[in-house]
Amino acid sequence: METIIDIDHVSFSYAGEDTRALDDITLTVHPGDMLGIIGPSGAGKSTLAAAMSGAIPHHFGGAFYGAVRVDGRDTCEATLTDISRVVGSVLQDIDAQMVASVVEDEVLFGLENFGVPHDQIEERVSSILETVGIADLRHRELATLSGGQKQKVAIAAILALQPRVLVLDEPTAALDPASSLVVYDTLRAINRELGITIVVIEQKVALLSRYCGRIAVMDAGRIVLDGSPREVFAHASELRAIGVDSPRVARVSNSLAAAGLTDAAEPCLRVDEAVALIERICARHGVTLPAPAEPPVRHAPANDGAAERPAGEPILALRDVSFAYPGGGGSVRNLSLTVYPGELVGIVGQNGAGKTTLTKLVNGLLKPASGSVTVAGLDTRTVRVSQIARHAATLFQNPDHQICRDTVLDEVAFGLELAGVEAAEARRRALPVIERFGLPADEAPFSLSRGQRQMVALASVVVLEPELIILDEPTSGLDYRECMTVMETVRDMARAGSAVLMVCHDMEVVSDFAERIAVMADGEILSVGPASALFADEALMRAARIEPPQVIELAHALERTVSPAFAGLHEVSEVVACVKELVNRG
Known part of the structure; x- marks a missing residue:
């Protein structure tokens, strides 16, 4: 040929x-x-x-x-x-x-x-x-x-x-x-x-x-x-071993094959293929399938997710915030959102929805035209950005915009030094963070790959142990293994008490790690609530022009065609376990 x-x-x-x-x-x-x-x-x-x-x-x-x-x-x-x-x-x-x-x-x-x-x-x-x-x-x-x-x-x-x-x-x-x-x-x-x-x-x-x-x-x-x-x-197993992910529906069908429930030699690649496969498995094992039903009507919470929020005072509060850039474009309107210590909240929406503008309002780089933003009790309109930075650390979308030192160790220690930590102590505290991310301490950051530079920038945020972490596309350019390292570190920081606000285009990552999400479109927050519930709201996803994670889309379809037991599932392991349970009962 x-x-x-x-x-x-x-x-x-x-x-x-x-x-x-x-x-x-x-x-x-x-x-x-x-x-x-x-x-x-x-x-x-x-x-x-x-x-x-x-x-x-x-x-x-x-x-x-x-x-x-x-x-x-x-x-x-x-x-x-x-x-x-x-x-x-x-x-x-x-x-x-x-x-x-x-x-x-x-x-x-x-x-x-x-x-x-x-x-x-x-x-x-x-x-x-x-x-x-x-x-x-x-x-x-x-x-x-x-x-x-x-x-x-x-x-x-x-x-x-x-x-x-x-x-x-x-x-x-x-x-x-x-x-x-x-x-x-x-x-x-x-x-x-x-x-x-x-x-x-x-x-x-x-x-x-x-x-x-x-x-x-x-x-x-x-x-x-x-x-x-x-x-x-x-x-799938060979790919995971080298740090490459597979489509989530492929992971579902591969897991079902490994469990002996299907002899399919090739994995599913689309949600509709996975739905058809699971329907065949259930029918073959005597599981009674319901008559096709209309999709259940779901009403996403239009508030601040108040019913799910933790007790205590929020570390971040946006109250009816609006802002417009000079000359127009990129404006945001009536933003209201609270984030509490220990929470990981995702911000999702199309490019141009206003997500990055929201993060700049939070870290004080932009001041609201109306409404208020408070971080750790500080009103961002009346305090300096440097004061906000003592409580909130930001990872920008492009890591190259915040890397400025000659070695990885110097870069990760730099923020601590700016906060008044002695150089030797800053370097001592930076080393275990660098080791956790698997980074070369003595290498020049700009000699590393784009994904590794992203991890250097995140390490410089993590080492500060801030009350609020603002992440703008933290997994951009990362491979699967790096992505998991980054997100598990972020989740550990939330569990240790930091509040995390994360803008992310990878809906699978958001689904895996965020407890709540704020869905944005055209400069407004359309809804705030539990990630699994909002991703399953088809009308909301259409309004925000978001494609929901494959597993949530799969579970939503199976809820209608196979069993209500699939309702609310959002992980591969949950869907596979549900199929096994239905087969064992059938």
């Missing part, structure tokens, strides 16, 4: 490094493929993308062995310009890739640099903006766009050059579920309609299983699995 990219026994070590970032990689990509690449942080995924695009060996120096052929040409012999006419790349950091201030100029930049004749440029720009679905953004400033819109601009700018292959490195890391689906719908459309080969590096395994026809799994610089999504996610 014809290949567009042929990687033949490639090994690569960066200059000055002994460890191989790629270790004897052999991989073929065929024209028209939509290939997903997954693996833990540091597995070599971004390095592999750089080898495919010609950035290795032309931009990154090091020891290179084997051969990468793009459209039959060896990348060591072809020029980077020639390679880029075949392979276009969208980097992990979109802002670092942008060179213009207006959408149209961003698309024009590459065309002019590639010497496209002027009489062809207008038609090509108009056509590609239409194809990607952003024709209405043509004259918008990039700074005013959402993360999903910027991602589509970056894709359009590369597609305008008419490459045959598009390589994307974690294109949805900072996007909400709805925006992520829009990006993947766009990728699938250009794959099917334009015939462009897609290679996408991603941590969101449910997305890859939904859109990609083939998945390759990397670990320690090697390809350890390569096949269809069903073939790959059938190896």
Whole structure:
């Protein structure tokens, strides 16, 4: 079969490094493929993308062995310009890739640099903006766009050059579920309609299983699995061992197979497949299934979740808070929310819903135009940000915006020093936190991967032992193992008495760890209440444009078609246990 990219026994070590970032990689990509690449942080995924695009060996120096052929040409012999006419790349950091201030100029930049004749440029720009679905953004400033819109601009700018292959490195890391689906719908459309080969590096395994026809799994610089999504996610235990998650419904069907309840060789990848599987299991074991019923009417609590809140005084209280940025955009209205010591409260909603604005109102970086925000009894309108920081610590969405020291140890100790702790004592207290996160104390933070830098930034927050922790996308860019390390640490801090306010786009993480959630849309809090109840409210999820976690969606469907016993379940183990109990009773 014809290949567009042929990687033949490639090994690569960066200059000055002994460890191989790629270790004897052999991989073929065929024209028209939509290939997903997954693996833990540091597995070599971004390095592999750089080898495919010609950035290795032309931009990154090091020891290179084997051969990468793009459209039959060896990348060591072809020029980077020639390679880029075949392979276009969208980097992990979109802002670092942008060179213009207006959408149209961003698309024009590459065309002019590639010497496209002027009489062809207008038609090509108009056509590609239409194809990607952003024709209405043509004259918008990039700074005013959402993360999903910027991602589509970056894709359009590369597609305008008419490459045959598009390589994307974690294109949805900072996007909400709805925006992520829009990006993947766009990728699938250009794959099917334009015939462009897609290679996408991603941590969101449910997305890859939904859109990609083939998945390759990397670990320690090697390809350890390569096949269809069903073939790959059938190896759940091997994936977990190397730090890669599986779609939750795949975990459900794999667990049922391990329990001997089904002989299905391949896992479920969609909720409807898991529903059908469990219905068949129950019917085969004599479980009486109810007649199909209408979905139960659920009314999400429209208050502050008062019925579920702990006793005592809140560490955080927002009371009817409104704020608008100068010039409009990003405003929030009538926000009311309380968070108590020991609570972990999630804030969910689409990009642009106002979540980050809410966190900036909490840490004092923004002052409310009306209403009040109190943190540990302090009114944020009347005290300095530094006073609030003694009680509340913030992990920002981009860890690079808060890293400033030369080593990991110095970075984690820095906050303690600012709080008046002696340098030696600060370093002593920082070391066990660094060890807990598995970080190299003497390494420079910016020499680490994006996921590791995220953990450095979180470690610098954890070491302060604050009364309130504000997390803005704490799991962005993390692999499964890192994500669990981070979230279990956060949960331990809540159990020790800290209040946690967490903005997160990963609904599975929110479902697993948050007791309550606040659902936001269009600058308002639509509802606050128990996570499992609100995620099961279909009308609320539609209003907020949120796709609920797979297990909650599965349990909700099974409640209607199999048994009320599934009501309120939100963990894989709970669903599997419920099926076993029904089968044993049947």
